[in-house]
Amino acid sequence: MVYLDYSATTPVDERVIESYAKACRDFVGNPNSLHKIGVEARLVIEASTRQIADLLGVKSSEIIYTSGASESNNTAIKGICLKYQNRGKRIITTELEHSSVIAPLNYLTKQGFDVDFVKLDDKGRVDLDDLERLMGDDVVLVTISSVNSEVGIKQPMKEISQIVRKYKKCFLHSDMTQSIGKEKVDLSLVDLASLSGQKFFGMKGIGALIKKENIVIEPLIHGGKSTTIYRSGTPMLPLIVSLAKAIRLAYDDFAEKQNHIEKIHNHLINELKQLDVDINSNEYSINHIVNFSLRGIKSETMLHALEEDEVYISTQTACSTGDYSLAVYAVTKDEKRSASSMRVSISYLTTLEEIDLFIDSLSKNIKKLGELK
């Protein structure tokens, strides 16, 4: 099998599974219980949280555990807007956001909020002049993903942060699902950031919202105190332990992993350039993601043809019931390319041989499906 869909999800690292299993076996108490095994469980969570906080450069009190990025994004966006709606009811975002950002924004428009979309430049990056123009005292939240999941465009978060910071009553949230664990991030640039363990070889079902300590939000889930008042529920100790392990492993030997990914990325790009495809990712895309478009072949047809050779990539779509990609359109302004895009996403586990197997299958199927046109 050639798995090249690491941005959709990653296989769980065996060491993460082991830490999860060990935590399940060794710590049976509810961390909120006052007896000895409850206290032991709480201490384990506190130690794991400290570890995560140190690795991400934040405080332990700034970590809210969630079920994943969708919950983190919903908690951040609804939590801020509903709490601070007296400050203003305008929100700024981009067309490159994940559905778990767009859907809560849609919900908020029904509660009287107004959403503005900042323009993107011809490379898919936020037009900073337009952001300046859109900002105002009535803007309560700016939410912009650090890296787009389809085309891999990395946004200039430092410059965005500098603009938003001029407005003291406005908060900056970033969906960092495609950044954390894949690149070094500076969380001091934002007020809130979302992450998901399954994107960096962690377990599915655990993520976090990083929220600056002094910010109060309206919780989505009301109940007991848990590890924080902002997300009730019995603390998911084994998942928290596994998340700490996954984050630590993600940043172990980081420079070597990055070098390897760059080498794989460059090889992939060089090989794709030899084929009848258009590459949509550009110099601002992270090396982990390469998006390209087929010429005259439906991407879903190609996806299933590749599947026959046990090669797995994705047709990532947004604002579409089929193959059309708004993210690709935002970057290329090309209808045809937007209707036939595919995404290859790699990791430090990807080998040159796997890329060659993918290219062989892609090349073969372009010829085969092209003849059927």
Next chain:
Amino acid sequence: MKVIKITAVWCSACLIMNKRWKEIEKDYDVETISYDLDFDEDEVKEYEVGEKLPVFIFLDGDKEIGRLIGEKSLEEIKKYIEELN
């Protein structure tokens, strides 16, 4: 004029167009019937929505006389409506 508007909560183009459509409703005599692609599956089925959202279906009585698909500028929407009229 009756208009069937089909959107989805996860669609950014729909969010953009919802705002523009509110402007249209102020300026034109349109009766909008809104459906959500996922929540109103039964109602949406008969309109054969393609790959791109949102979809605005313009009706004369029960007969479809036009269809706007995807994100359009306010000027483009106005021009389209005026051509239909």
